[in-house]
Amino acid sequence: MPGPMYARYVPPKAQKNPQATSRPLKPTATPSTQPEIPQPLVASKKEKKLKQEKAEDSEKKQKSRSENSKKRKTPQLEEHEHEGGDDDHGAELKRRRKEPSVPIKSSTEGKKKEKRRKPKKEDNSTASESGSGAEDDSDEVSKAHERVLAKWKKSSKISEDLRKKETTEDKVEEQPPELHDLVPLPQPEQVPDEEYRPTFSTLPPWLAQPTTVSSSTKTPFKEMNINPKLVEHLSSKGLQDASAVQSAVLPLLLANVKERQHDVCVSAATGSGKTLAYILPLIESLRNYGNTELRAVVVVPTRELVSQVRDVVDLCKVGTHIQVGVSVGNQSFQAEREQLIQRSERCDSEATAALEERASKRVTRGGDGDDDLLDEVSIVLPKHFPGYTSKVDLLICTPGRLVDHITSTRGFSLDSVEWLVVDEADRLLDERFQEWVDVVLTNLESEKTPEKKSAPEQISSYLQYPPEKRQITKVVLSATMTRDLEKLGSLRLRRPVLVTVTNPQQGEKAATEPRDEFSASSQLHLPPTLVEWAIPVDESEKPLFLLQLLKTKSFAGRSTKTNQNPVSTTKRGSAELLPSAGDSSSISSSSSDDSDSASDSSDSDKSNTLHDAESKGKSGKGSSVEGKVNMPNVLIFTRSNENTARLAHLLKALHPPYAELIGTLNRSASSLDSRKLLAAFRKGKKSIIIASDRASRGLDVRNLQNIVNYDMPKDLQGYVHRVGRTARAGESGQAWTLYENAEGRWFWNSIAKAKEIERGERRVERIRLDMEGVDERMREAYEKALQGLQSAVLGPKN
C-alpha cells in the first residue's frame, strides 16, 4: 500500500478558520444538525497520486514540513492533549455549549468553503509524503487523526446521550394529565388574604382619633353649665340626664365664646339625642343678648326636620326672649321676608345724599337691587334712609331657602352670626343645593357692613387696621358622618374635634387602642335596642307578603302604648316570640351567619316561620280596626314617590279595613299635610305611614315600633337612617327588610354583614313568612287591585 488510508488529514483545529474547525466537535441541538464529518478523511485516488509525487520533494522541505505540521496543531487541540484528551470531552462540550453558537451555514456555503480548503490540503499532503520521513510523518499525522477521530466519536456519543436524555425528560413532562373523572381534585385549604391595614394614616389626627364616649354614659343636666330654670323645665318634661352624646358635646359647646376654640363634629347613632346636644348651647349663648340679631343659623335638609328642630327649640327657650324663625319655602318668599326682617327708616342725610347722587348719575351697583333701593328711598320720609334689622335670633332653614335670602332679601345679613349648625351633614354636603356651602361661608367670612360693627370694630376700621377674623362656631352632625376630607374641608372648620358614641364594649376598646384610618372610617352606629329581620319575598306577590307581615301577631299583635318587644333575642343567633295572650304564633330564627346566599333554595329549611294568627283563625282581633291595640304601628319605606302612592293604593284595595289607617309621606305632600299626618300618627289615628326616603332622615316619632324596608334602601347609610326611625332614645324597635331573590346577595353582604356597622353581638336574622293564608280569593283580590291601579294611572278608558 502506497500510503496510509487517511494520509494528509489536517485536523480541523489546525484550520485557519477557527469556526470551521470547531464545528465537528460542537454537539448539535437537533438530529437534523448532525456534527459535520471532516471531509478530508477519505482521500481520493487522484489525491493519493499527487501526494506520492510530491513526497519525493527535497529533504530540505521535510524539516519545514514537520515543523509546519507541529505548528498546525491548534492551541485548542494541544490543550486537549495536555488535559488528558478524550476524558475531557464532556467538559469541553459543556464549555463550547456556553460559547455563542455558530450560525448554521447553508449547504452551498459549506461546499464553497470545502472548495476553498482543498488546495491547501493538497499542498500539505504533497509536502508530507516524501520518503521514509514522509512515512513517519504520515504515521504521526495518522495517529493524530485517529486521536481526533476518537475524540469526535466520543463527543458525538456524549451529545447523542444528552439528546436522548433530553428527549426522555421532555416525554415525562408531556405526559397527559391524570384523569379523575368529574370529581374535583382535592385542593389545599386556601389561606385567606390578610386584611390590609395600613400602618400610617392619611386622615388628620382629629378624624383618625376621635373623642369617644360610651353609649351608657349619662350626666345629670344640673351638673352642667345650664341655666337652672331650663334644667328644671327639662326635668319636668322627663329629661333629667344628658344622653351619651350630650354628655360629650355639651361641655365643649357650653363654654363662652372666647373659650370655644374648636368646631365640633358629631357622629352618633340615630335617636341618640343630637338635636338637644346643639340646641341647649345655642339657647344658653343667645339668652343673654339684649337686642335681636341673627346670631345662629341651623341648616337641615328637609321641611319636616325644620319643624322638628323648631319644636326642640321651643321646648328649651321658655323664659327667654329668643326669637326663632324658620325658612323652608312652603310659604311665599315675600311673607317669609317680612317674618325675618324688620324694615325701618332712620334719619341719615349723608347716606340719603350719597344715594341720590348715585341715582342722578344712574350708577348702579349690582343692577336691579340698587334700583329697588332707589325706589324704596323715594317712598320714605325726606332725608331718611331705609334701615333693616333682623326679627330673629335663631334661624332654622333648608339650604336652598337660606341661599335665596342671602342673595335676594334686602337687609338679610349674616354679619352677626356666631353659630352655624349643619345637621344631617353628610346629606347636605353630598348634594350641592345651589352651592350653599360656598355662598354661606363667603358671607360669614366677609367683612361686616359698617352698621353691624361693634364700637371697637368701628374704631379699628377707622384706623384702617385689618378686620379681625370673626369667631363663628360650627357644629356638624350626622348618624353617618362623612370622613370625606374634601367635603368636610369645604366647611373650613377651625381646630375641629370629632365626637363619636360607641357601645360599652367598643368604648373600652376604643379607649385603649389607637384608631387608625380604617377603623375610623368604618364606624356607623345603630341603636343598641334595634332588632333587625330579613324576609325573602316573591317579587310578583310582594304586596301580599307585606300584607301577611302586617297581619302577623309578632308584628301587629301588640299595644302601641307599650314598648314591649315581641321578639327577644335570647342568645346570639336565636330569638323567640314573647308569649302574649291568645297568641299561638312562634318565631325562632336563624342568624345571618346561616344565610349567606339569598338564592339558597334551602332557605325554608333553615329559616323561621311567622305564623299568621289571623289566617289560622286563632286570633281574629289581630287586625281588626276597632281593636286599635292590635293594629300595626309602622313606617314603610319605598324607593320613590310613585311607589309610595301605588303601594298605598294596593294595600287599601287588598285590605279595606286598613284604608283609613294609611297615610303617605313623600315629596309631593305639602308641609302642612305631612305635619298633620305625623300628628295623627303620634296620636294613633293613623297606624301605617308609607313614605319615600324623604322621611328617612331625622324624623322623630315617639312609639314608632316597626320599620319596613318594602323597597331596598339605596345604600348602607340609607338603611341606617331608615331603620333609625325606630328604637330611639333607648326604646325598643324592629326593622323588617323584604328582599327579592336578586337583592338577597347585596343585602346580606352590604347591609346585614357590613363591617362598617357596629352591631356588637347582634345579627340580622332571617325569617320566612307563612303564606298559607294567601288563598285564591286573596290572589283574585290582588289581581283586581292591580287592574284598579292600572286604570287609576292610565285613566278609566284604558
Ligand SMILES: Nc1ncnc2c1ncn2[C@@H]1O[C@H](COP(=O)(O)OP(=O)(O)OP(=O)(O)O)[C@@H](O)[C@H]1O
Ligand atoms: N337626654 C335625653 N333624655 C331622654 N330623651 C332624650 C334626651 N335627649 C333627647 N331625647 C329624645 O330622644 C329622641 C331622639 O332625639 P333626636 O331627634 O335629637 O335624635 P338624633 O340623634 O338627632 O337622631 P337622628 O340622627 O335620627 O336625627 C327624641 O325624642 C328626644 O326627645
